Amino acid sequence: MFCFQCEQTTRETGCITRGVCEKDPTCAALQDLIVEACKGIGMYAHRARVLGVTDDVIDAYIPEALFATVTQVNFDAERTRQILIHLAELTARAQSLYESACKNAGREAESLAGATQWMDGEDLQSMVARGDLVSIKTHYDENSEDIVSLQEILMYGLKGMVAYAYHARVQGVEDADIDAYVLETLDYLTHDDHTIDDLVAQCMKCGEMNLKVMEMLDRGNTTSYGHPEPTSIRVEPVKGKAIAVSGHELKSLYEVLEQTEGKGINVYTHGELLPALAYPAFKKFNHLVGNYGGAWMRQRTEFADFPGAVLVTTNCIQLPNDSYKDRLFTCGPTAWEGVTHISDGDYTPVIEAALAAEGFSEDGPDEEITIGFARNTVMSVADKVIDAVKAGAIKSFFLIGGCDGAKTGRNYYTELAEAVPNDSVILTLGCGKYRFHRHDFGDIGGIPRLLDLGQCNDAYSAIQIAAALADAFGTDVNGLPLSLNVSWYEQKAVSILLSLLHLGIKNIRLGPSLPEFISPNVLNFLVEQFNIGPVTTVEEDMKAIAG
Ligand code: SF4
Ligand code: SF4
Numbered sequence: 001m002f003c004f005q006c007e008q009t010t011r012e013t014g015c016i017t018r019g020v021c022e023k024d025p026t027c028a029a030l031q032d033l034i035v036e037a038c039k040g041i042g043m044y045a046h047r048a049r050v051l052g053v054t055d056d057v058i059d060a061y062i063p064e065a066l067f068a069t070v071t072q073v074n075f076d077a078e079r080t081r082q083i084l085i086h087l088a089e090l091t092a093r094a095q096s097l098y099e100s101a102c103k104n105a106g107r108e109a110e111s112l113a114g115a116t117q118w119m120d121g122e123d124l125q126s127m128v129a130r131g132d133l134v135s136i137k138t139h140y141d142e143n144s145e146d147i148v149s150l151q152e153i154l155m156y157g158l159k160g161m162v163a164y165a166y167h168a169r170v171q172g173v174e175d176a177d178i179d180a181y182v183l184e185t186l187d188y189l190t191h192d193d194h195t196i197d198d199l200v201a202q203c204m205k206c207g208e209m210n211l212k213v214m215e216m217l218d219r220g221n222t223t224s225y226g227h228p229e230p231t232s233i234r235v236e237p238v239k240g241k242a243i244a245v246s247g248h249e250l251k252s253l254y255e256v257l258e259q260t261e262g263k264g265i266n267v268y269t270h271g272e273l274l275p276a277l278a279y280p281a282f283k284k285f286n287h288l289v290g291n292y293g294g295a296w297m298r299q300r301t302e303f304a305d306f307p308g309a310v311l312v313t314t315n316c317i318q319l320p321n322d323s324y325k326d327r328l329f330t331c332g333p334t335a336w337e338g339v340t341h342i343s344d345g346d347y348t349p350v351i352e353a354a355l356a357a358e359g360f361s362e363d364g365p366d367e368e369i370t371i372g373f374a375r376n377t378v379m380s381v382a383d384k385v386i387d388a389v390k391a392g393a394i395k396s397f398f399l400i401g402g403c404d405g406a407k408t409g410r411n412y413y414t415e416l417a418e419a420v421p422n423d424s425v426i427l428t429l430g431c432g433k434y435r436f437h438r439h440d441f442g443d444i445g446g447i448p449r450l451l452d453l454g455q456c457n458d459a460y461s462a463i464q465i466a467a468a469l470a471d472a473f474g475t476d477v478n479g480l481p482l483s484l485n486v487s488w489y490e491q492k493a494v495s496i497l498l499s500l501l502h503l504g505i506k507n508i509r510l511g512p513s514l515p516e517f518i519s520p521n522v523l524n525f526l527v528e529q530f531n532i533g534p535v536t537t538v539e540e541d542m543k544a545i546a547g
Contacts, residue, residue: 001028002137004516005156006071007489008405014516021072022319026124029131030080031069033118035155036134037087038062040115042186044094047110049180051101058090058097059179060169062186063162067333070159071490072296072316076335081124088119115190142192149519150199151189153494156517157206158185160495163314164213166333167457170251171220178216181209200525207502210495214460218375221250226280227376228454233277234290235438236364238266242308243354244292246270246299248457249313250279252331256311257285259347265354268292270302270310272431275454278372294434295404303328307360309353311342315490316431327353369437373427373451375461379468385425385447386472389481393444394425396481396545397469399462400436401429401453402496403489409512410435413487415538417441417450425449427465430456432487459496463503477505483545484508485535488515501530511535 001023004014008021018024023031045058065083068074095116102109120130139148165178188202243265245253253276257267266289269276274291276282293302296316303310303324311329317336320328329350331342340349378385388394398420400413410432417436420426426441426449433452441449453461466477473480486497486508494515500508507530514523514534526532535541 001025001132002135003028004136005152005159005491007403007513007515008407009516011513011516023075026077026128027075027080029128029135030077030084031074031131032134032136033084033127033131034065034069034080034087036115036118036131037084037091038066039186039190040118041087041091041094042183043112043114043116043190044091044098046180046183046187048094048098048101049183051098051105051107053097053101054176054179055093055097058094059174059182061086061090062182063166063169064333066159066162067166067314068335070163070315070333070492072318073314073333074335075317075319076337076339076341077124078337079335079341081122081127084119084127085122088122091116091119145519146196146521147194147199149517149522150196150203151194152517153498153522154185154199154203154206155189156491156494157203157210157498158182158495160490160492161206161210161213163492164210164217164457164495167249168213168216168220170249171217171224173216173220173223175212175216178209178213181205203498204502206495207498207500211460211463211499211502214457214463214496214499217457218460221279222376225250225254225276225282228275228278228372228374229280230370230377231278231283231372232368232370233274234366234368235292236290236367237268237292237360238289239360239363241265241354241357241359242268242292242306243350244268244270244303244306244308244310245273245313246296246310247313247315247317247332247334248272248455249332250276250282252311252313254282255345256347256350257282257288260287260351260354261285263351263355265308265351266360271296271316272455272457273313275371275374275452275458278374278454295431297404297406307358309350309357311347311350327357329353367438370448371452371454373448374454374458375464375468378451378453378461378465381447382468382472384445385469388445388447389473393423394447395421395423396483397425397427398483398485398545399427399466400432400485400487401427401456401459401462402432402487402493403456404431404434404487405489405512407512410487412512412535412538413485416485416541419538419542420449422449425451427451427453427462429453429458429462430487456492456496459499463499477503478507485541486510487512501526501532506531508532509535509541
């Protein structure tokens with residue numbers, strides 16, 4: 001196996017025997033084959049689309065299949081094999097679409113080879129053998145380090161984008177331009193005549209399209225559940241039976257709440273579902289009692305200690321302990337071998353496991369934090385914020401947002417938040433905030449110094465707020481007193497980074513370490529064009545930010 005798509009990869013070699021995330025060589029090969037199969041379908045379906053023929057089944061399934069290859073989503077070989085079997089059916093379907101589109105247009109269909117020929121057999125062994133042949137490592141045999149680097153940046157940007165597109169589709173929001181772009185890019189990645197300039201342009205295009213997808217997701221969530229509003233939420237347990245819902249998928253949480261009403265079970269958000277507690281539609285459930293625990297990498301301790309059932313809706317899932325595996329459940333794109341997967345929206349097994357478990361024997365301390373500062377709320381007090389900046393009460397803004405992870409270097413973000421001067425406001429999002437969100441930062445003239453914008457999936461909110469502030473001050477985002485400190489972990493962060501670069505946003509500090517898949521020349525390009533840089537130490541970075 002070879003994988004270097006996330007921040008925790010083994011430095012210099014990538015993950016080659018087993019992922020730091022616990023992805024084994026079997027799952028790695030199967031996931032590489034999913035990527036290859038999607039490229040093959042893209043070759044046919046993109047060409048059919050150019051001839052005016054589209055297919056909803058293909059458009060809907062490609063994001064779901066690619067989402068399964070994102071870091072810490074799917075660790076179930078049999079489930080992955082089933083995805084590949086479905087992709088084989090879709091490959092045949094796409095071929096037939098393309099050939100009949102050609103026939104109707106009076107053209108001769110191209111005879112396509114390469115990625116369209118990805119299937120050798122339906123048994124696990126054949127699929128793994130085939131997946132090994134299309135490992136990323138093999139790309140280096142045919143291309144320079146810089147070309148592979150840019151191809152992988154584009155692929156990971158695409159993976160992140162389709163993960164957002166998957167969430168938007170769950171909320172009923174789709175867009176034909178996005179579907180067309182996904183197929184076109186998959187097809188593009190099968191060509192071997194890319195130039196550096198062309199690949200850079202494609203990466204910027206991916207950022208542009210991802211921005212559109214993030215807007216779709218924002219629209220889907222706010223249409224279904226209303227706009228998040230400032231809300232004090234409980235972060236300690238309540239006595240009684242319990243279910244914790246983790247990941248990012250709001251709809252699954254909503255369904256669990258509907259199905260547990262009146263059953264005497266308290267429901268908690270966990271991880272990236274914490275922001276759900278600020279949406280009006282979720283507040284109507286009295287048995288949604290608060291948030292339990294913190295970021296994903298504490299699951300093995302937190303789920304073991306949780307006396308109820310746990311449902312993980314998307315990434316990031318961690319290798320489960322035996323102590324809670326039988327009361328752990330997955331749904332959506334997430335899966336772990338040996339863990340019950342709910343695929344039909346009926347959460348009865350989760351409810352039964354919660355009722356069978358002990359539940360919390362007593363209330364925890366009455367501790368609350370305030371969340372819910374998404375774009376609608378911040379924009380509604382924009383005048384107050386702008387006046388505070390003009391009066392000098394607010395000197396600067398620090399965006400400290402993104403993913404969390406297990407590495408000790410991530411303490412940087414805790415220390416950075418604590419070092420932010422008292423006359424500055426911190427904007428945060430993603431699970432990285434768990435490192436400092438219980439800290440009392442106080443307020444500036446009634447404006448909280450810590451504004452929690454939501455999930456990493458809510459990056460659109462952060463971009464809209466920055467754009468509105470820039471507008472109010474007659475400048476662009478680069479002209480604002482705003483420092484951008486992005487902690488990355490997996491591929492959604494890559495797609496957000498590409499969106500920021502597409503918008504021309506400069507001076508981003510990326511950490512805790514730079515991606516292994518960025519070659520030295522590509523890094524030089526990013527530094528020259530965007531002044532993107534790695535985090536150093538809090539002291540040095542604060543000095544640089546203060547100018
Ligand atoms: S997803 Fe990350 S940790 Fe897992 S195998 Fe790939 S690079 Fe390694
Ligand atoms: S913010 Fe990133 S690291 Fe955290 S749960 Fe979401 S995808 Fe995983």
